[in-house]
Amino acid sequence: MTAPQSGHVPRSRRSWARFYAVQTLYALEITGAADAEAAMDSCLAGNASDGKPPRLDEDFFRALTRGVHGEASQLDAMMAPILSRRGTERRPEHLLAILLRGGAWEILHCGETDVAVVVNEYLNLAHYFGIAPGTSLLNATLKAVARAHREGYGDGDGDGDNGDSDSDGGGDVVK
Numbered sequence: 001m002t003a004p005q006s007g008h009v010p011r012s013r014r015s016w017a018r019f020y021a022v023q024t025l026y027a028l029e030i031t032g033a034a035d036a037e038a039a040m041d042s043c044l045a046g047n048a049s050d051g052k053p054p055r056l057d058e059d060f061f062r063a064l065t066r067g068v069h070g071e072a073s074q075l076d077a078m079m080a081p082i083l084s085r086r087g088t089e090r091r092p093e094h095l096l097a098i099l100l101r102g103g104a105w106e107i108l109h110c111g112e113t114d115v116a117v118v119v120n121e122y123l124n125l126a127h128y129f130g131i132a133p134g135t136s137l138l139n140a141t142l143k144a145v146a147r148a149h150r151e152g153y154g155d156g157d158g159d160g161d162n163g164d165s166d167s168d169g170g171g172d173v174v175k
């Protein structure tokens with residue numbers, strides 16, 4: 001995977017962090033490698049331009065990658081009943097599973113980022129990586145995770161958002 005060239009191009013440093021975290025997590029999943037630190041370093045080095053690292057929030061990239069990699073089994077187990085209720089009995093393919101885990105991890109650990117922003121970011125990544133058929137499952141699952149784990153989400157405010165900001169957070173990341 002390489003940096004996007006068109007359509008759904010990440011705009012913020014956090015969006016780029018998510019993009020590169022998905023790349024790193026995909027590489028770890030496909031190769032079966034266990035060393036997330038080496039995979040993150042390799043991803044950043046491989047995507048450097050003229051010796052400069054990619055434009056991203058590196059702390060967030062590392063926290064997200066470590067968190068999703070380290071909690072993959074727990075995240076999958078937490079989402080299994082949600083996926084089962086939606087008629088998805090088998091495990092989602094690798095990339096969709098990574099997007100589901102990434103969004104769920106953020107909902108659980110990054111309370112400063114609105115749920116609507118998290119969902120939209122992962123939907124954009126799904127479109128970029130060509131898994132548009134999985135977007136309805138991704139959308140519904142992440143919203144269900146938010147209803148179950150984010151206080152105030154889905155309390156009848158109309159949009160399901162847990163705040164009034166359209167920003168991408170940017171505050172401290174739970175590590």
